[in-house]
Amino acid sequence: METLLYLVFGLVALVGGVLVIVNRNPVYSALSLVLTMFAVSALYILQQAYFVAAVQIVVYAGAIVVLFLFVIMLLNLGDQGNLPAASGTRRFVGALLGVTFAGIVGAVVWEYASTAGPAAAAAGDIDHTKSLARVLFQNYLLPFEVVSIVLLAALVGVLALIRTHGRGLDSSEADNV
Amino acid sequence: MLAPTALLFLPLLAGVLINGLLGAKLPKWFSAALGCGAMGASFLGALIVVPLVSGGAVGDQVLWTWMAAGSFSVDVALKYDALSCVMALIITGVSFLIHIYAAGYMSHEDERGLSRFYTYLNLFVFSMLVLVLGNNYALMFVGWEGVGLCSYLLIGFWYDRERKTGDSTYPSQAAKKAFIVNRIGDFGFLIAIFLMFTTFGTLQFDAIFSNAQIAEGGPALMWGKPVLWWITALLFVGAIGKSAQIPLYVWLPDAMQGPTPVSALIHAATMVTAGVYMVARSNVLYTLAGTGPSLVAPVGIITAAFAATMALTSFDFKGVLAYSTVSQLGYMFVGVGLGAYGAGVAHLMTHAFFKGLLFLTAGSVLHAMRDVGDIRRMGGLSRKMPITFVTFVVAALAIAGFPFLSGFFSKDAILLAAYQQSQWMFWLGAIAAGLTALYMFRLLAIAFLGQSRDQKLFDAAHESPWVMTLPLIVLAVLSATAGAVLGLHEDGLFYRFLADVLNAEHHGTTTMTPMFISVALGLAGMVVGILIYRGKSVDQLNRGNAISALPRAKWYVDEAYDAAIVRPIHEASRWVLWRFVDKWIIDGIVNASAGAVYAVGGVLRNVQTGVVQTYAALILAGAVVLLFVKGLL
Amino acid sequence: MSDFAICLAVSAALFTLGVVGVLVKRNAIVVFMCIELMLNAANLAFVTFSRQHGTVDGQIFVFFVMAIAAAEVAIGLSIIVTVFRNRASINVDDVTMLRR
Numbered sequence: 001m002e003t004l005l006y007l008v009f010g011l012v013a014l015v016g017g018v019l020v021i022v023n024r025n026p027v028y029s030a031l032s033l034v035l036t037m038f039a040v041s042a043l044y045i046l047q048q049a050y051f052v053a054a055v056q057i058v059v060y061a062g063a064i065v066v067l068f069l070f071v072i073m074l075l076n077l078g079d080q081g082n083l084p085a086a087s088g089t090r091r092f093v094g095a096l097l098g099v100t101f102a103g104i105v106g107a108v109v110w111e112y113a114s115t116a117g118p119a120a121a122a123a124g125d126i127d128h129t130k131s132l133a134r135v136l137f138q139n140y141l142l143p144f145e146v147v148s149i150v151l152l153a154a155l156v157g158v159l160a161l162i163r164t165h166g167r168g169l170d171s172s173e174a175d176n177v
Numbered sequence: 178m179l180a181p182t183a184l185l186f187l188p189l190l191a192g193v194l195i196n197g198l199l200g201a202k203l204p205k206w207f208s209a210a211l212g213c214g215a216m217g218a219s220f221l222g223a224l225i226v227v228p229l230v231s232g233g234a235v236g237d238q239v240l241w242t243w244m245a246a247g248s249f250s251v252d253v254a255l256k257y258d259a260l261s262c263v264m265a266l267i268i269t270g271v272s273f274l275i276h277i278y279a280a281g282y283m284s285h286e287d288e289r290g291l292s293r294f295y296t297y298l299n300l301f302v303f304s305m306l307v308l309v310l311g312n313n314y315a316l317m318f319v320g321w322e323g324v325g326l327c328s329y330l331l332i333g334f335w336y337d338r339e340r341k342t343g344d345s346t347y348p349s350q351a352a353k354k355a356f357i358v359n360r361i362g363d364f365g366f367l368i369a370i371f372l373m374f375t376t377f378g379t380l381q382f383d384a385i386f387s388n389a390q391i392a393e394g395g396p397a398l399m400w401g402k403p404v405l406w407w408i409t410a411l412l413f414v415g416a417i418g419k420s421a422q423i424p425l426y427v428w429l430p431d432a433m434q435g436p437t438p439v440s441a442l443i444h445a446a447t448m449v450t451a452g453v454y455m456v457a458r459s460n461v462l463y464t465l466a467g468t469g470p471s472l473v474a475p476v477g478i479i480t481a482a483f484a485a486t487m488a489l490t491s492f493d494f495k496g497v498l499a500y501s502t503v504s505q506l507g508y509m510f511v512g513v514g515l516g517a518y519g520a521g522v523a524h525l526m527t528h529a530f531f532k533g534l535l536f537l538t539a540g541s542v543l544h545a546m547r548d549v550g551d552i553r554r555m556g557g558l559s560r561k562m563p564i565t566f567v568t569f570v571v572a573a574l575a576i577a578g579f580p581f582l583s584g585f586f587s588k589d590a591i592l593l594a595a596y597q598q599s600q601w602m603f604w605l606g607a608i609a610a611g612l613t614a615l616y617m618f619r620l621l622a623i624a625f626l627g628q629s630r631d632q633k634l635f636d637a638a639h640e641s642p643w644v645m646t647l648p649l650i651v652l653a654v655l656s657a658t659a660g661a662v663l664g665l666h667e668d669g670l671f672y673r674f675l676a677d678v679l680n681a682e683h684h685g686t687t688t689m690t691p692m693f694i695s696v697a698l699g700l701a702g703m704v705v706g707i708l709i710y711r712g713k714s715v716d717q718l719n720r721g722n723a724i725s726a727l728p729r730a731k732w733y734v735d736e737a738y739d740a741a742i743v744r745p746i747h748e749a750s751r752w753v754l755w756r757f758v759d760k761w762i763i764d765g766i767v768n769a770s771a772g773a774v775y776a777v778g779g780v781l782r783n784v785q786t787g788v789v790q791t792y793a794a795l796i797l798a799g800a801v802v803l804l805f806v807k808g809l810l
Numbered sequence: 811m812s813d814f815a816i817c818l819a820v821s822a823a824l825f826t827l828g829v830v831g832v833l834v835k836r837n838a839i840v841v842f843m844c845i846e847l848m849l850n851a852a853n854l855a856f857v858t859f860s861r862q863h864g865t866v867d868g869q870i871f872v873f874f875v876m877a878i879a880a881a882e883v884a885i886g887l888s889i890i891v892t893v894f895r896n897r898a899s900i901n902v903d904d905v906t907m908l909r910r
Binding site: 002003006007010013014017018020021026029030033036037040043044046047048049051052055056059060063064067068071072074075077090091093094095097098101102105106109110112113114116131132135136139140143147150151153154155157158161162164 | 812813814815816817818819820822823824825826827828829830831833834835837839840842843844846847850853854857858860861862866867869870872873874876877878879880881882883884885887888889890891892894895900
């Protein structure tokens with residue numbers, strides 16, 4: 001029964017992924033991405049990673065994909081956004097590389113999965129958000145703080161990138177008024 | 178022994194570093210005081226060394242190992258014995274006086290020039306001390322090259338100046354000439370060092386000298402001569418270059434383009450005598466190999482006479498002195514070549530005094546004459562410059578061998594050795610001694626006596642300041658009294674002091690005959706010089722005759738070298754090296770490699786599309802290949 | 811076929827889809843979405859291994875990946891906005907200035 005759910009949600013995630021690529025319109029691509037996110041989140045739940053699943057929905061589906069959509073709307077591309085499909089050569093090269101890569105990775109996965117035993121005995125402990133927090137704020141406190149600096153840097157970087165000369169957040173605009 | 182060593186070397190090093198690195202920012206008086214002070218400290222060190230050495234044997238002092246490869250090892254080690262400390266004393270003493278003199282002579286230079294001058298001068302003395310105090314040939318070679326470099330730098334000190342008088346060259350050209358000609362000699366020296374290394378397996382003096390016998394009897398190396406013959410001959414090639422003997426003397430007259438204190442210090446008193454020192458130091462080898470009488474002495478005596486003829490016809494004040502130096506160096510080689518090593522070294526010392534003094538008086542005259550060195554524009558200077566004149570007379574008498582002045586003793590000892598061993602050398606030497614007196618008093622008569630030939634220059638002439646005249650007086654006293662005081666007579670103090678190092682040979686009995694002959698010729702030269710040249714007008718001086726034409730043209734040696742060596746090399750370089758080797762082979766290699774890179778780049782640049790996805794695809798392809806290879810292994 | 815194998819297979823397939831998308835899509839925004847696909851695939855693998863080994867460290871890594879992904883999307887999208895401002899295009903083929 002549970003394996004069936006795994007299969008279904010895995011399939012949904014893959015369909016979503018294919019749709020991201022196949023759709024011409026970026027809006028549809030973004031919506032397909034949301035589908036994949038939800039399916040992956042479901043896979044998390046099936047593996048008892050409830051907190052990660054929740055964060056997955058909140059951050060990815062809720063924030064990141066919305067940011068994508070926001071930018072698509074902001075640029076107001078219209079038909080210009082529906083770019084023609086890639087050339088045959090490029091599609092061929094992409095597909096060839098993709099298939100080769102998938103073949104190799106698949107072989108590795110197959111070999112690993114077939115030799116792996118059942119899930120570890122301690123599995124019962126990992127579903128507690130409390131234990132997750134304990135590890136995060138004890139063992140991984142320094143990386144956690146470093147990530148906050150990375151986010152700050154990203155914030156500053158975005159501001160610097162979006163600013164335009166003479167028409168930015170500085171006082172020059174106010175002077176013109 | 179470490180303290181005197183430090184006192185000898187470290188002040189000079191400090192002077193070089195401070196003046197060399199900060200000189201342009203230092204006031205002039207400080208640069209000069211630093212240079213002279215460092216030199217004075219070094220002189221003090223030499224003064225301390227002498228009683229230590231004479232008091233008892235002082236062994237080699239190993240400072241540190243310079244290089245070691247297998248069984249071969251060279252130490253930075255100093256040898257304090259009678260010979261090296263006499264040399265150190267001469268070098269530091271004369272250098273000290275000349276350093277002081279230069280403070281006056283170079284006073285017109287700016288801060289940069291003066292500090293540069295003292296940097297070079299201190300570095301020179303440092304190198305010279307390394308040369309004479311080193312206890313092996315490798316260290317000697319270091320000093321040898323060091324003084325060569327300083328000589329080059331100081332000849333070309335006024336590298337931005339035009340040529341001064343008629344037939345002389347630019348200072349920069351003269352510097353290059355000195356350097357390049359010396360390379361020929363240094364090449365011989367190097368080969369000799371290699372030969373010594375393969376023969377003895379060491380370069381240390383004592384080790385080589387005690388093993389010299391084995392090389393003497395060895396099989397012939399080349400042209401039927403044993404290896405020791407070649408070693409000594411090639412060492413002498415080095416000496417020929419450094420000490421300006423035939424056929425490599427041509428650089429020394431041109432070297433007079435340098436500042437006059439430099440001519441006095443490097444090109445009269447110290448550096449040019451390095452060759453004599455080297456032969457004296459290697460006296461064991463020369464005595465065994467027998468190269469002295471067959472090679473060294475003949476070259477010396479021919480140079481002595483040959484250079485004297487050119488000194489007799491030159492119209493350049495310093496030119497006369499330069500040829501005179503070449504000639505006197507020839508005498509020294511006659512001395513050391515004939516086994517009278519003590520006499521050679523004695524003449525080296527007295528020559529340092531009186532020739533240094535002569536150059537310093539020349540500097541004093543040039544200073545007064547606004548750098549005009551042509552003696553045809555001088556005359557009557559004795560009235561304007563009494564101190565310079567008197568000291569010049571003392572030096573001229575000393576070099577001419579006037580009885581009981583310093584030159585008399587040392588030259589007499591050399592001529593005595595020649596008289597005992599080779600008649601033709603003696604007579605040539607005696608004639609050269611007469612010529613020496615003649616050209617010195619010709620110079621004296623033309624420059625200092627008679628009437629002025631250029632009234633404007635004469636009116637402006639003046640006696641030099643005390644910093645310049647004081648060294649003149651000290652050197653004049655030394656020139657006059659060194660012979661008597663230091664015991665340069667037969668078996669005197671000087672020879673007894675050096676006896677341990679220089680195993681002098683005595684040939685035949687002592688006789689007074691050569692002394693009478695040379696003194697008679699010398700006195701005749703003086704009188705004739707004064708009588709002929711006193712009060713001559715410029716036209717009379719210019720009027721040559723058949724005899725003086727060749728020496729006046731310097732025997733066309735420079736022209737012959739130009740035609741025989743310089744031009745062929747020049748043309749060969751132009752047509753073979755430049756037009757063929759450089760243009761075709763070297764440029765070809767460079768262009769071909771550039772072309773190859775260009776072609777490869779032409780292929781590879783197709784990858785550089787600028788489309789990010791191409792790069793991404795390449796990264797993925799690389800990852801795939803890596804994974805695949807990993808899987809295969 | 812175990813649940814573990816299924817999750818890993820889905821992860822590998824999702825990653826491949828992302829790679830192919832990055833290689834073939836012309837729309838810069840969609841290229842970014844494909845990068846998100848790849849990151850999700852990696853996250854899925856992390857969680858799967860975390861469960862298999864019975865430790866929470868894998869899930870911690872997922873948080874870090876998400877944080878970095880958020881930062882990366884913010885930067886990337888602002889770059890796209892800037893490029894669009896200058897060139898009036900979001901076609902990655904038009905942005906070939908790396909060549910010069």
